[in-house]
Amino acid sequence: MLAVGAGAVAWSVVGRQDTSAAMGEVRASSAPSATASAPPAEDRLHAQVDAVLKVRASAVLAGKLPQFLATVDPRNKKLRQQQQVLFGNLRKIGLRKLTYEREPKWAPEPQPQHGPSAHAFRVQMMVQIAGIDPAPRAVQLGYTFVERGGRLLLVDDDDLNGSYGRGTYLEPWDLGAIEAIRKPGVLVVVPAGERANGERLAREARAAAPGVRAATRRAQAAILVIAMADRRSMDPEWQSGGHPAAAVAAYNLAPIAEDPRDMKVVGSRVVIHPDQRKKAGRLLLAHEFTHAAMAPLGFSAPTWLVEGLAMYAEMQLAEQRGYDVSEPRDELLDEAIPQLDVLPIDGVFHGEYDEDSYGVSWILVEFLMDKYGQKKVNALYADLAQAPEDPTLREQLLRKHLKLSETAFVAAVKKYDGPS
Numbered sequence: 354m355l356a357v358g359a360g361a362v363a364w365s366v367v368g369r370q371d372t373s374a375a376m377g378e379v380r381a382s383s384a385p386s387a388t389a390s391a392p393p394a395e396d397r398l399h400a401q402v403d404a405v406l407k408v409r410a411s412a413v414l415a416g417k418l419p420q421f422l423a424t425v426d427p428r429n430k431k432l433r434q435q436q437q438v439l440f441g442n443l444r445k446i447g448l449r450k451l452t453y454e455r456e457p458k459w460a461p462e463p464q465p466q467h468g469p470s471a472h473a474f475r476v477q478m479m480v481q482i483a484g485i486d487p488a489p490r491a492v493q494l495g496y497t498f499v500e501r502g503g504r505l506l507l508v509d510d511d512d513l514n515g516s517y518g519r520g521t522y523l524e525p526w527d528l529g530a531i532e533a534i535r536k537p538g539v540l541v542v543v544p545a546g547e548r549a550n551g552e553r554l555a556r557e558a559r560a561a562a563p564g565v566r567a568a569t570r571r572a573q574a575a576i577l578v579i580a581m582a583d584r585r586s587m588d589p590e591w592q593s594g595g596h597p598a599a600a601v602a603a604y605n606l607a608p609i610a611e612d613p614r615d616m617k618v619v620g621s622r623v624v625i626h627p628d629q630r631k632k633a634g635r636l637l638l639a640h641e642f643t644h645a646a647m648a649p650l651g652f653s654a655p656t657w658l659v660e661g662l663a664m665y666a667e668m669q670l671a672e673q674r675g676y677d678v679s680e681p682r683d684e685l686l687d688e689a690i691p692q693l694d695v696l697p698i699d700g701v702f703h704g705e706y707d708e709d710s711y712g713v714s715w716i717l718v719e720f721l722m723d724k725y726g727q728k729k730v731n732a733l734y735a736d737l738a739q740a741p742e743d744p745t746l747r748e749q750l751l752r753k754h755l756k757l758s759e760t761a762f763v764a765a766v767k768k769y770d771g772p773s
């Protein structure tokens with residue numbers, strides 16, 4: 354139950370191409386003929402790769418499977434079958450925008466296992482799900498191409514997996530046939546055959562959303578929820594308290610035009626752990642949706658506030674649904690809160706004190722909401738999310754918004770006995 358900035362930040366993207374639709378078969382012979390200005394072989398190869406990538410993207414957007422498969426090695430039945438599933442998955446998800454952009458500064462890597470001319474290229478897939486993503490999101494790929502019979506063909510799509518810039522999880526559309534369930538404000542992606550669970554999660558997501566809006570006064574307009582059976586849908590580093598997180602709100606990243614090595618957050622998606630996908634309900638989703646709603650404010654808010662606010666939204670929703678939250682609250686007020694010396698520290702938050710860290714953080718935020726109100730809590734959050742992660746600065750911001758030092762804040766929480 355945490356917010357993650359999924360890596361790949363150092364993947365450089367320079368010189369975005371104009372990827373307006375370019376249809377038709379791509380043949381090596383279509384490269385400029387030998388005139389005085391014939392480009393060197395490498396430039397010609399790059400131009401061919403770019404052309405094949407354009408064909409793939411436009412084929413997906415236009416729903417033209419034969420055109421898509423025309424770029425794939427005709428001898429490799431397994432790859433063709435996988436690519437056909439990928440095509441079908443992307444069509445089911447429904448894309449508003451799709452481009453594949455070769456990383457121009459990266460030297461192609463020879464892949465002799467596919468033949469002497471085979472090279473892997475770094476490719477950035479910029480994908481925007483229709484009605485869900487506010488902007489295209491970057492997905493890092495490695496595509497291996499060979500030139501055969503005058504044509505450039507895709508021969509493999511995982512030769513660069515696990516290498517620099519490529520995440521250690523896979524996108525749901527790369528994990529076999531899927532089903533996509535669309536409801537207002539949510540798209541749930543599940544494995545083929547799990548439609549009923551997808552429908553259930555879509556209902557739970559819709560039940561969670563109003564609570565998140567009420568607790569945060571902000572929310573992502575629409576969100577993707579991924580609930581795959583395949584463990585590769587989760588990054589092994591998405592941990593909480595030494596065990597895999599039940600779900601994560603993962604940032605959607607896109608390159609910043611001015612500095613292609615930097616990425617900015619353009620939204621979030623929620624990934625549910627495979628073991629939790631049939632149990633996860635509105636409370637877990639409310640927690641993750643809160644992270645998604647707050648993500649655009651910045652990365653730097655202290656973990657107690659990030660997790661405390663998500664817990665607060667979750668517990669508010671639980672209470673509205675008739676759960677008695679006074680029991681866990683009283684237990685925390687009796688046992689964990691009296692032992693508090695300082696606010697929970699970021700570095701050990703997800704460590705061995707995991708269970709109490711979340712509960713204590715809930716109490717801290719509930720206290721702030723009760724005594725100071727949502728507006729002040731939100732203003733404090735916004736300032737802390739933008740500030741450098743520095744204890745002195747954080748203390749200054751506490752004083753600015755709450756007129757409290759950290760010590761006075763902790764002392765006041767010890768006197769708290771539940772919402773008024």
Ligand SMILES: [Zn+2]
Pocket residue numbers: 354355356640644659660663
């Ligand atoms: Zn969390």
